[in-house]
Amino acid sequence: DAGVIQSPRHEVTEMGQEVTLRCKPISGHNSLFWYRQTMMRGLELLIYFNNNVPIDDSGMPEDRFSAKMPNASFSTLKIQPSEPRDSAVYFCASRMDTSSGNTIYFGEGSWLTVV
Amino acid sequence: AQKVTQAQTEISVVEKEDVTLDCVYETRDTTYYLFWYKQPPSGELVFLIRRNSFDEQNEISGRYSWNFQKSTSSFNFTITASQVVDSAVYFCALSEDNTGNQFYFGTGTSLTVIP
Numbered sequence: 001d002a003g004v005i006q007s008p009r010h011e012v013t014e015m016g017q018e019v020t021l022r023c024k025p026i027s028g029h030n031s032l033f034w035y036r037q038t039m040m041r042g043l044e045l046l047i048y049f050n051n052n053v054p055i056d057d058s059g060m061p062e063d064r065f066s067a068k069m070p071n072a073s074f075s076t077l078k079i080q081p082s083e084p085r086d087s088a089v090y091f092c093a094s095r096m097d098t099s100s101g102n103t104i105y106f107g108e109g110s111w112l113t114v115v
Numbered sequence: 116a117q118k119v120t121q122a123q124t125e126i127s128v129v130e131k132e133d134v135t136l137d138c139v140y141e142t143r144d145t146t147y148y149l150f151w152y153k154q155p156p157s158g159e160l161v162f163l164i165r166r167n168s169f170d171e172q173n174e175i176s177g178r179y180s181w182n183f184q185k186s187t188s189s190f191n192f193t194i195t196a197s198q199v200v201d202s203a204v205y206f207c208a209l210s211e212d213n214t215g216n217q218f219y220f221g222t223g224t225s226l227t228v229i230p
Contacts, residue, residue, distance in 0.1 A: 042220065043206070043223075045217065089158060104150075106159065106161075107159075108159040109158050109159060109160075
């Protein structure tokens with residue numbers, strides 16, 4: 001079975017440009033998570049969707065960040081305008097949310113560099 | 116307060132040595148789940164193991180073993196006869212029953228196995 005699929009794997013963009021990261025969760029999973037990983041802050045949860053509805057977006061750093069999940073098989077994380085401090089690895093993860101104990105499975109990450 | 120503490124930031128061992136990665140967690144829930152993930156140099160986050168709070172039986176999978184002790188709130192991970200391919204960052208994580216959407220990750224332990 002295919003895992004969580006993210007694109008692009010790597011992106012280098014100039015400050016001020018819009019960045020869109022994409023995610024396809026594992027088929028049948030009804031929870032989707034966006035995480036950001038940096039050396040300074042480790043793994044941070046940005047937003048969590050359940051059944052395509054944003055449940056907790058308290059981790060979204062500021063209004064420049066937005067996330068959508070128009071259907072069960074697709075989500076986007078958008079940064080507009082991007083800034084150098086947004087440089088990080090962005091992970092998408094999904095889970096079959098029948099239990100809080102179910103495992104979260106991660107994609108390979110999108111490595112973002114803003115210059 | 117940190118929900119999950121991985122006190123060892125970096126560990127280096129020589130190949131074939133055994134190594135234990137420590138994880139201490141904090142929760143008031145009686146039902147919770149503990150996880151270990153591996154992040155090799157390629158960057159993806161790979162699920163290794165999941166334990167629930169009612170199952171304190173230790174687990175062994177090949178060279179990997181996990182020691183869950185509720186009395187000390189610890190879920191330690193031991194690699195026996197380490198190999199260079201074990202070099203990675205290892206994350207411990209906690210999921211609580213009443214905050215099911217949130218995975219609390221530790222800050223990770225970077226393991227280097229020297230040939």
